[in-house]
Amino acid sequence: MSDLYDRHRAVTPDWLALYYEDPIEITHGEGRHVWDADGRRYLDFFGGILTTMTAHALPEVTKAVSEQAGRIIHSSTLYLNRPMVELAERVAQLSGIPDARVFFTTSGTEANDTALLLATTYRRANTVLAMRNSYHGRSFSAVGITGNRGWSPTSLSPLQTLYVHGGVRTRGPFAHLNDAEFVAACVEDLKDLLGHTRPPAALIAEPVQGVGGFTSPPDGLYAAFRDVLQEHGILWISDEVQTGWGRTGDHFWGWQAHESSGPPDIVTFAKGIGNGTSIGGVVARAEIMNCLDANSISTFGGTQLTMAAGLANLNYLLEHDLQGNARRVGGLLIERLRAATAQLPGVREVRGRGLMIGVELTRPGTDEADPRAATAVLEAARQGGLLIGKGGGHNTSALRIAPPLSLTVAEAEEGAAILEGALHAAY
Structure with a gap:
């Protein structure tokens, strides 16, 4: 992977950012999961920046x-x-x-x-x-x-x-x-x-x-x-x-x-x-x-x-009424994340609707954005087998969660548990 990373850096602009300290190459996907070049499976909660809307490798498509x-x-x-x-x-x-x-x-x-x-x-x-x-x-x-x-x-x-x-x-x-x-x-x-x-x-x-x-x-x-x-x-x-x-x-x-x-x-x-x-x-x-x-x-x-x-x-x-699924499963996921982060001092807000959820992080005891923590959570979630995004107008301190709209309740619970662990590791 380091060889591909070196080649990437040699031929692409410096401003073409990659996630993770050790970037991954995604080789294939199925449903709500993707695999990297090392064969590791991840639950995908970002969908190629909200683009894989229904599922990876959807047979009909x-x-x-x-x-x-x-x-x-x-x-x-x-x-x-x-x-x-x-x-x-x-x-x-x-x-x-x-x-x-x-x-x-x-x-x-x-x-x-x-x-x-x-x-x-x-x-x-x-x-x-x-x-x-x-x-x-x-x-x-x-x-x-x-x-x-x-x-x-x-x-x-x-x-x-x-x-x-x-x-x-x-x-x-x-x-x-x-x-x-x-x-x-x-x-x-x-x-x-x-x-x-x-x-x-x-x-x-x-x-x-x-x-x-x-x-x-x-x-x-x-x-x-x-x-x-x-x-x-x-x-x-x-x-x-x-x-x-x-x-x-x-x-x-x-x-x-x-x-x-x-x-x-x-x-x-x-x-x-x-x-x-x-x-x-x-x-x-x-x-x-x-x-x-x-x-x-x-x-x-x-x-x-x-x-x-x-x-x-x-x-x-x-x-398949995926809008309805987004409403039902997304509502459960938002409430699960709010409950999991209620006692974490660095979580300013869990917001969103449907399967478009943001978790804003701040320095504990302040209202100041905490981009360091957002990066740390992103890395910890990846280590736990979950891919998420980040964004925000205040120094990129919000986690972005946007899985394919066919997400199941079991997968929502799995992802929430991994994210909860990543947040606790950061704080």
């Missing part, structure tokens, strides 16, 4: 990919593509957006880029509202609207970005308020901000902030924001790259926790829909999607191979 590869893998969007049309029909219907149009990309970053292109063109404005502690991708424009310093390496941007309060419930100037007061304060702050700038093109927001450590506002915040945005003609983009497809359990889309004012104008998605194949996309009302007056194609977006995988994966998700 493997079969669909194999059969499609035997016919044709790729032709580009210059030709009619039956799998792409079929998946677009399903996504449009599930989106809740009236007269929806769907454009497929290869990643969440590209999906958010496309959404920004549509919004700024439609509104003829290059100012964008984004949430503090947010993350929207790796490209130049996506970095420019990311409100998380750890993932934004440059201040240069083609967009003017204004950051709004509300994405983090338990930190910041409004943290001491109750939920209703918190929402009201954030709305007043948004109104004040809009009074000092020309009308922006859009607000882009993750219903649950992924890289930010699985933080979220009280339900209804974005509905309240939407009422204000509509007064100014400002679009609402819901970044569902991590929250879509039922992962939060209570809802199929994260935005549905804020649905009193109807669906967003634009929804972006990626990650889980492909179950590991490269699918991203944008859903928007026809008038917004059709506002571009120049030619555009996608060479790899909507390719037959990934569309076949996405269709098989989505069918499996719906037929």
Whole structure:
């Protein structure tokens, strides 16, 4: 393994981070488990960054990919593509957006880029509202609207970005308020901000902030924001790259926790829909999607191979009610972790919904982030046979837990026990 690590370091950028002091090579997986090159099995509670949504080596997806590869893998969007049309029909219907149009990309970053292109063109404005502690991708424009310093390496941007309060419930100037007061304060702050700038093109927001450590506002915040945005003609983009497809359990889309004012104008998605194949996309009302007056194609977006995988994966998700499983098993896992960490001084909060759970760590006796402890827990969990992630806007001090949505109760209990032991070892 050290030979592969040395080769990795010799040919990849220094900023291409790897987990663990002794990085592992994952060679294969099945269900909720993966194996490394040394033959060791791990319970996977991160799913390739929330991407293996249903299960590793899901037979239905493997079969669909194999059969499609035997016919044709790729032709580009210059030709009619039956799998792409079929998946677009399903996504449009599930989106809740009236007269929806769907454009497929290869990643969440590209999906958010496309959404920004549509919004700024439609509104003829290059100012964008984004949430503090947010993350929207790796490209130049996506970095420019990311409100998380750890993932934004440059201040240069083609967009003017204004950051709004509300994405983090338990930190910041409004943290001491109750939920209703918190929402009201954030709305007043948004109104004040809009009074000092020309009308922006859009607000882009993750219903649950992924890289930010699985933080979220009280339900209804974005509905309240939407009422204000509509007064100014400002679009609402819901970044569902991590929250879509039922992962939060209570809802199929994260935005549905804020649905009193109807669906967003634009929804972006990626990650889980492909179950590991490269699918991203944008859903928007026809008038917004059709506002571009120049030619555009996608060479790899909507390719037959990934569309076949996405269709098989989505069918499996719906037929087996994995959203319901995320709600049931995720609820049990959250309560199990809260009980296990109640007496640990370094655990500030266990939060989340469904199978999207964050555990925020701080230095005992303080409110200061503890990235050292987060790294130590990550390592100890791996030694115990559990893979988890980490994130957070405060020096990466939150553990991120996001298993495939087919997780069983027994596997949830097993993972919670390993994580409990890792946390006790760190504190």
